[in-house]
Amino acid sequence: DQQVKQNSPSLSVQEGRISILNCDYTNSMFDYFLWYKKYPAEGPTFLISISSIKDKNEDGRFTVFLNKSAKHLSLHIVPSQPGDSAVYFCAASAFETSYDKVIFGPGTSLSVIP
Amino acid sequence: GAVVSQHPSRVICKSGTSVKIECRSLDFQATTMFWYRQFPKQSLMLMATSNEGSKATYEQGVEKDKFLINHASLTLSTLTVTSAHPEDSSFYICSARNSNYNEQFFGPGTRLTVL
Numbered sequence: 001d002q003q004v005k006q007n008s009p010s011l012s013v014q015e016g017r018i019s020i021l022n023c024d025y026t027n028s029m030f031d032y033f034l035w036y037k038k039y040p041a042e043g044p045t046f047l048i049s050i051s052s053i054k055d056k057n058e059d060g061r062f063t064v065f066l067n068k069s070a071k072h073l074s075l076h077i078v079p080s081q082p083g084d085s086a087v088y089f090c091a092a093s094a095f096e097t098s099y100d101k102v103i104f105g106p107g108t109s110l111s112v113i114p
Numbered sequence: 115g116a117v118v119s120q121h122p123s124r125v126i127c128k129s130g131t132s133v134k135i136e137c138r139s140l141d142f143q144a145t146t147m148f149w150y151r152q153f154p155k156q157s158l159m160l161m162a163t164s165n166e167g168s169k170a171t172y173e174q175g176v177e178k179d180k181f182l183i184n185h186a187s188l189t190l191s192t193l194t195v196t197s198a199h200p201e202d203s204s205f206y207i208c209s210a211r212n213s214n215y216n217e218q219f220f221g222p223g224t225r226l227t228v229l
Binding site for chain 2: 105
């Protein structure tokens, strides 16, 4: 049973426009969420995170929104740049019940078209 | 951010041999390291959690006798794939946790190909 879902396997966006990557989760115990970016044949790199006590976190061009009641979060990238083309993984953890363990979604491949 | 290295980056071996992959935290002490496996076009699957000085905790379905994990120091964890078979071919990634419990730093990964 997939606890973290990213229902869009791929997304194409024009350079300069907004990229919106979506993520849904099923485990209500998750209290910390992270987004990672991954290039082929490389390890993932941390992008941005959000605690369940917040509904928005912003870092430069990246903003993560959390809707706890809907068990949904999204990553907004604006403006999108060709270098943003990569696979983006949504991840979640539940500190109280599974300290340290991070569960990853299947990823969304983002292509930013120049 | 903190740096985590993995060695080797690529390895090709014959079926039946054992392969050791090293994961090092270069500029911080990692009390906990994690080993992930990624199949093509799939997500990262946690294999095991490795705590320094103690036995690793394996996820359900991961054979502990097949994937031997040793975390001998605060900067080094090793994953040994024993008696490797072609179905073990995959991309193996480690991560290390620093004092911020939810911050993990990932290594660059090791591509294992078993012939």
